[in-house]
Amino acid sequence: MPELPEVESMKLQLAKFLVGHKILGVEIRNPKYEIRKDIIGGKITGIRRFGKVSVIDLDNGYSILTHVKLTGQYIYRGPNLPKPYTLSAKVIGGIPGPHTLVIFKLDHDGVLYYNDVRRFGWIKIVDSGQVIADRFIDKLGPEPFGKPQGKPSLLTLDLFKQILSKTSRPIKIVLMDQTKVGGVGNIYANDALWLAKINPKRKANSVEGKEAKELYEAILTVLREGLKYGGASELAFVTPDGKEGKYQNHTLAYGHEGELCGRCHKAKFIKYFLGGRGTYVCPNCQK
Known part of the structure; x- marks a missing residue:
């Protein structure tokens, strides 16, 4: 399961690729993922991480929380990633493919794919002001790369x-x-x-x-x-x-x-x- 360095690496790249993009639509390929349409039209303003949970913040007051668990993967394609694209063999079936469960369609021909072979990962939409109150995030202990004040708290x-x-x-x-x-x-x-x-x-x-x-x-x-x-x-x-x-x-x-x-x-x-x-x-x- 991805740990702090993996999710932090994912966060840093998502920030590089996604910030400034607007979400134009969402294609849900598995009924497990109930993505609220409220996020459509929202502009991505930042990416946060709480433990192993990544948070995509939008300018319309909503945030996308994701825990990729064992096999979840976010893959970006669009203008902020230079070509030629690289795709590891660990992305089984390619993108979009049989394990692509959610597709976020972005402006300027950008796309964010969520793949998950085992389908243990989860995605939820919450009000941005309620991210820290989320029942999963609220239970997280302090972490080595946390903040002296705030959440995630710093493990001194x-x-x-x-x-x-x-x-x-x-x-x-x-x-x-x-x-x-x-x-x-x-x-x-x-x-x-x-x-x-x-x-x-x-x-x-x-x-x-x-x-x-x-x-x-x-x-x-x-x-x-x-x-x-x-x-x-x-x-x-x-x-x-x-x-x-x-x-x-x-x-x-x-x-x-x-x-x-x-x-x-x-x-x-x-x-x-x-x-x-x-x-x-x-x-x-x-x-």
Whole structure:
């Protein structure tokens, strides 16, 4: 599932491509997506992100909220994207294709396609003033790239330590709990824990002091690396220009089962499932 770096990469490109476009029409190809026609005629003024949710703001008082879940994809075609266009093979069936569920028709021959093979993602239209009150966004915890004031709130080191101190759940489970820490998912949780030399099964409240600081800094590091490489395209993620991210080629622990640890060179990564998610650990380094 796309995590903070993937959705942030998507947000940055959507802002580059969409702002200034007017929505002329919407073609709904799957009845699951009930798109209110109120957005037609609205001019796109900005793009926001809350955790893993992207928000397209319009000048007519409405906003388009999207959570792409496992396989959702936004693909743009239009005057703000230079040709020749690129389209990753991860966009199964092409655009428009059998997995294109919603098509936003824009002025100046622009088009925004929403594809979703598994159809777990969702799109909803809300009043712009009610975005933060949305029941999904309202539950999101603070995030590393948040704001000192406002939403999403900023995950400071002190706040991070408080969050860990209040639960004995496994540290990896806490990092992936979107009500505790917004935007961190399986790939970056694995890599951050490896970088900080912490075992994913450790009780969260046992990670304190220097260790908590090192884990906090590790989270920031791996998220920034993920953003630098345009996210990870392990499953279906592509950026709106149709290209794949590259972080999957630079992971530290995730996906390295059976490979020698790149830090200690004494043990091979093992894989097990924790909370139903693949977890990668160096049995020598991570205590």
